[in-house]
Amino acid sequence: MKAKASFMLMAIVSLAVVRSVDAQDLGPQFQKVKEGIYVYVGKEFNSNCGVILTQEGVVLIDSGHNPTDSRAILNAIKKLTSMPVRFLIDTEPHPDHTTGHFVFSPPAIVIAHEGASESMRSRERESPDRIQKMMTVSPEMRAALEGYRFIPPHIEYRQKMTLNVRERTFELMYLKGVHSEADTAVWLAKERVLFSASAVVVNQYNILRPFVTIPDILAAAKMMKGLNPEVVIPGHGIPGTVKIFEDSEQYYALLLDRVGKMVREGKSLDQIKNELKMPEYDGWASKERIPSNIEAAYKAVKGS
């Protein structure tokens, strides 16, 4: 009798925890990548957000590109479960991944790599009117920003961290010099699902800031491929497989090769920027970032 009662209780709990909702019911941006793992895929290369259900609540990977996205994600979570968002892991500290923290925290505990908090604070100092400006974008944005508060991470780990939330384990790995001041890959080993942060993007040139190095990106891609993931969810772009890494590896190898040849021919950085063509990648978006890619390749080739 006791066993039967426990079974009933478990059944009720499962109903409360994971409702039977298809990704289609959540809205056009949502993809179900595994049982209990959904991705809100950002429109037109906007940032992605992962929604992961556990028996102890929800874990989010990033908080959506804009607060309007964050609100859509929160609405979807409410359809999926009655449990709270317990943790929010930042793959990077940039505003297009973190402005929506306030929608989820409290109660969510925000986790990021060391340096994320300082990065977020320095952006706030540089553009104190950022939120005011964002409010003027549209009435929807103004409404979504209602109750905005700046929420930096509660937890800042160094190098590696493990998060255990009941049946799921999240391995957090710092990716050095790949995109921002504090990039984190998130690996769900049992589910073989990898969130690769903005180390690599899909069908798009990445922005390579002065501190980003192509050798570090290639090392990160190699490490992440070594995990042998089944599903790869980049910071921006359509989720896929390890092909995402392979495509980036091929691109950077070709870029390094061509820049290397031109350097050996005695060409200056400016000449390379003017002359270098990558016709194989004509279909990629964000072509204005090609010069920063050439600069990074030039630094790698010159060893500076």
Added chain:
Amino acid sequence: MKIRAGSVLFCVLYFLLVSPNLSAQDLGPLFKRMKDGIYVYAGKPGESNCTIILTQEGVVLIDSGNNPTDSQAVMKAVKQLTSQPIRFLINTEPHADHTTGHFVFSPPAIIIAAAGAGQSMRQAYNPERMKKMMEEPGEMGAAAKGYRLITPHVEYRDQMTLNLGERTFQLYYLKNVHSEADTAIWLPKERVLFTAASVGVKRFNNLRPFVSIPDTLAAIKMMKALNPEIVIPGHGDPGTVKILDDMERYYNSLMARVKQMAQQGKSLDEIKKELRIPGTEDWEGKDRFPNNIEAAYRAVKGS
């Protein structure tokens, strides 16, 4: 006017919710107030300490008390101090005398420990011990009621920072000083340091085969360099940096004496029989002195 009203409301709420005007004496004889909003439940002789730290966003605990009776006493004190929840519980080590009481606080508390703590706790978990504890008559049985093994949610490696409200907690992994996953916790603004069981107070530490005196001395040096005002060890009375100085002096004397005797050709057994360290005559835990000599001998011999 609007700002003033807001400030008044904030102050009223803060004092009502966060910091009722309680002295440590009101909490019970084992509580000591170390700084504003920081209270240590100093365990009975030999037992572990547990600390309550209040913040504007909730409570952080350092360890969960030696036994569930201690955990319940700590929970009662937290309720007297604030109506806010316990948000985080940081383990200085995974051993049962610091972690059995997790179930009293979590949920809702998020448990944080160094990598390896979860595995250590699962390996050491003894359902029989807990069954017996729950069946004990009186206070212990009542306190252990509802026990569940709760392992850490967050396992960091090397270093981690926790930010909550106005406070910052720096977590440092201490390698080979006591358990499989020791954490020192440093509150830089408050200058309060939790040393974990890397050091004791007038007490020989239990130096297991993997514990190394050079690693312990390195940990002491690192912690002294933080320049703490208050030092709270895993076990024993809280104090000042003198706790670290005393242990550093003891381990240096021990190493020097063992080295000298080994150079004289004495065997480990002979050293164990003959060696005395002046100034430790009144220390507790004398049964651990032989394993202290073994650790010094390992270090001296480079093994």
